[in-house]
Amino acid sequence: MSPRNGDAHARRTADAVARRSYGKLVAFLAARTRDVAAAEDALSEAFASALTNWPLTGCPASPEAWLLTVARRKMIDDARRRRSGETAATQLQVLAEGLDAAEADVANDLEVPDQRLALMFACAHPAIDAGIRAPLILQVVLGLDAAMIASAFLMSPTTMGQRLVRAKDKIRQAGIPFRIPDREELPGRLGAVLDAIYAAFAEGWADPGGTDPARRDLAEEAMFLGQLVTELLPQEPEALGLLALMLHAEARRRARRNSEGEYVPLAEQDPALWDSRMIGLAESLLMRASALNSIGRYQLEGALQSAHVHRRRTGQANWAAVVQLYDALWALCGSPVIAINRALAIAETDGPDAALKAMQEVAADVRLTEYQPYWAARAQLLAKVGTYTEARRAYEIAIGLERDPAVRRFLQRRQLGLALSGLQSDII
Amino acid sequence: MQYLLVLYSNESGWSAMPPAEQEQAMGAYHAYTEALKKAGVLAGSNRLRPISSATTVRVANGKTQVLNGPYADSKEQLGGYYLIEVPDLDAAISWAARCPGASHGTVEVRPVWPTRA
Numbered sequence: 379m380s381p382r383n384g385d386a387h388a389r390r391t392a393d394a395v396a397r398r399s400y401g402k403l404v405a406f407l408a409a410r411t412r413d414v415a416a417a418e419d420a421l422s423e424a425f426a427s428a429l430t431n432w433p434l435t436g437c438p439a440s441p442e443a444w445l446l447t448v449a450r451r452k453m454i455d456d457a458r459r460r461r462s463g464e465t466a467a468t469q470l471q472v473l474a475e476g477l478d479a480a481e482a483d484v485a486n487d488l489e490v491p492d493q494r495l496a497l498m499f500a501c502a503h504p505a506i507d508a509g510i511r512a513p514l515i516l517q518v519v520l521g522l523d524a525a526m527i528a529s530a531f532l533m534s535p536t537t538m539g540q541r542l543v544r545a546k547d548k549i550r551q552a553g554i555p556f557r558i559p560d561r562e563e564l565p566g567r568l569g570a571v572l573d574a575i576y577a578a579f580a581e582g583w584a585d586p587g588g589t590d591p592a593r594r595d596l597a598e599e600a601m602f603l604g605q606l607v608t609e610l611l612p613q614e615p616e617a618l619g620l621l622a623l624m625l626h627a628e629a630r631r632r633a634r635r636n637s638e639g640e641y642v643p644l645a646e647q648d649p650a651l652w653d654s655r656m657i658g659l660a661e662s663l664l665m666r667a668s669a670l671n672s673i674g675r676y677q678l679e680g681a682l683q684s685a686h687v688h689r690r691r692t693g694q695a696n697w698a699a700v701v702q703l704y705d706a707l708w709a710l711c712g713s714p715v716i717a718i719n720r721a722l723a724i725a726e727t728d729g730p731d732a733a734l735k736a737m738q739e740v741a742a743d744v745r746l747t748e749y750q751p752y753w754a755a756r757a758q759l760l761a762k763v764g765t766y767t768e769a770r771r772a773y774e775i776a777i778g779l780e781r782d783p784a785v786r787r788f789l790q791r792r793q794l795g796l797a798l799s800g801l802q803s804d805i806i
Numbered sequence: 807m808q809y810l811l812v813l814y815s816n817e818s819g820w821s822a823m824p825p826a827e828q829e830q831a832m833g834a835y836h837a838y839t840e841a842l843k844k845a846g847v848l849a850g851s852n853r854l855r856p857i858s859s860a861t862t863v864r865v866a867n868g869k870t871q872v873l874n875g876p877y878a879d880s881k882e883q884l885g886g887y888y889l890i891e892v893p894d895l896d897a898a899i900s901w902a903a904r905c906p907g908a909s910h911g912t913v914e915v916r917p918v919w920p921t922r923a
Contacts, residue, residue: 557896
C-alpha cells in the first residue's frame with residue numbers, strides 16, 4: 379500500500395471507529411473517574427496519534443482497543459502532571475487499576491464493554507440542568523462539537539461551550555455515578571434520557587428541508603440514540619414509543635415541503651411521499667410497546683402519528699382517534715402545547731367553536747405568549763368562525779414569532795387569503 | 807466521597823409546634839441518625855441553635871465588624887448538617903431524601919472538596 383493510500387485508509391478507519399465507538403470509549407474511560415472532559419481530551423489525542431501511526435504501522439486488529447490503551451495512558455500522564463489537582467492521587471490509582479484490566483481485555487481481544495447507557499443516565503441526571511442534557515449527550519456520546527450543537531440549539535458557541543464544561547465539572551465534582559438506575563427509579567430517570575433525545579430530534583426536525591446540515595444530522599443522531607436505548611433496554615415501552623414517534627415524524631420529512639420549497643401542512647401533505655419503511659418500523663415498535671402494558675407520553679405521541687397514517691391507508695384522517703389520544707396525553711402531561719393540538723383536532727370533530735372553547739382553557743398560560751403554533755392555531759380557528767380581524771391579528775403575531783422562512787411565508791399567505799374563502803384546517 | 811447534607815427549615819414552624827409533635831420530630835431525627843450510623847456512612851452531624859443566637863463577623867480594611875444575626879435572612883434557616891461518606895451523588899441523594907428535614911424543609915447536598923493530594 380502506498381503511503382498516500384495508507385493515509386486515506388487510516389483516516390477512514392479512524393473516522394469509522396470514531397463514529398461507531400466514540401461514546402463507548404468515552405463512557406469506558408470516564409466511568410470510574412467521572413472525568414468526562416479528561417476522557418474526551420485523551421481520546422481526541424488518541425485519534426490524532428492513530429492518524430499518525432496507522433498509515434505507517436497498518437491498522438491494528440482491534441482499533442477500539444488500541445485507541446483505548448493510548449487514551450488511558452494519556453489520562454494517566456495528565457493526572458500525574460496535575461498532581462496538585464484535587465483528586466489526582468485517587469484518580470491515578472483508579473486509572474492504573476483500570477488500565478491493567480483493559481490491557482488484559484485487549485490482550486484477549488475482548489470488546490470494550492458498552493457503558494453508553496450509563497453515560498447517558500449521568501448526562502440526564504436530575505442534578506444536571508435540564509436544558510443542557512440533550513447537548514451534553516450529543517457531545518459526549520456522539521462526539522459532536524460544541525459549535526455545531528450550539529448552532530442547532532440557537533445558542534452562541536461560547537455560551538454552549540461554557541455550559542457543557544460546567545455540566546462536565548458537575549458530573550465530576552458532585553460525583554454523579556455512571557450507572558443504570560434500579561428498577562424502581564428507572565421510569566423517572568429514563569424519562570429524562572428520552573426527553574433529552576427527543577429535544578435533540580426536535581431541533582433537527584425544525585429544519586424540514588434538511589438544508590441546514592447541523593440540524594439534519596441532529597435528527598439522525600437522535601434516532602441513532604433512540605435506537606441505541608431500545609437495544610440496551612428492549613423492555614421499556616416508552617423507549618420504543620419515542621423511537622416510533624421519531625420514525626413516524628421522520629417518515630414525513632420529504633412531504634413537508636413542496637417542489638418550490640414551500641411549507642406544506644400535515645393535512646395537505648401527499649401521503650404517497652411518506653417513507654413506508656420508516657412507517658412500518660414505527661408501527662411494529664408501537665405494537666411491541668403496547669404489548670408491555672404500560673402507557674406513557676411517547677407511546678401516545680407515537681400513536682398520534684400513527685393515527686395520521688390512517689389517511690395513507692384510507693384517504694381519510696381518523697380525527698376521533700386523534701382527539702381521544704390527545705385527551706389521554708392531556709390527562710398525562712397537561713402541557714399547553716398538547717392543549718393546542720387537541721383543540722385543532724376537536725375542530726375537526728366538533729367544529730371551530732368547540733375548539734376555541736377548548737383552547738380558552740389554556741389561553742392564560744404565559745408560556746403561550748411567544749409560542750408561534752398557539753397563535754397560528756388560534757388564527758386558523760378564528761378565521762373559521764368568521765372573526766377575521768382577530769384572526770388577522772393572531773396571524774400577525776404568529777408570523778412575527780416564526781423563525782423558519784417557509785413557514786413564515788405560509789402564514790402570510792394564509793393571512794392574505796383570510797377574507798377570500800373557507801380555509802382548510804391543519805395541524806402545524 | 808464525602809457529602810455535607812445541609813438542612814434548612816423554617817425555625818418559627820418548629821417553635822410553633824406543640825411539645826408532643828416536637829418530641830415526635832426529634833424521634834424521627836434520632837432514628838435517621840441511627841440509620842446513618844448503622845449503615846456506616848455517618849462522618850459527623852450537629853444541630854444548630856436558632857439564628858437568634860447567630861453572630862456574623864467580617865474583617866474589612868483591617869477592622870473587625872461584628873453583627874448580630876445570621877449571614878443571610880431567608881425564609882428557611884440553616885439548622886444543622888450531616889456529613890456522610892458514600893460512593894456517589896445518587897447514594898447521597900437517597901440519604902438526603904430520608905432525612906426528616908427534607909419533608910419539613912430543604913436539604914442541600916454538597917460534595918466536600920477533597921484537600922489531601
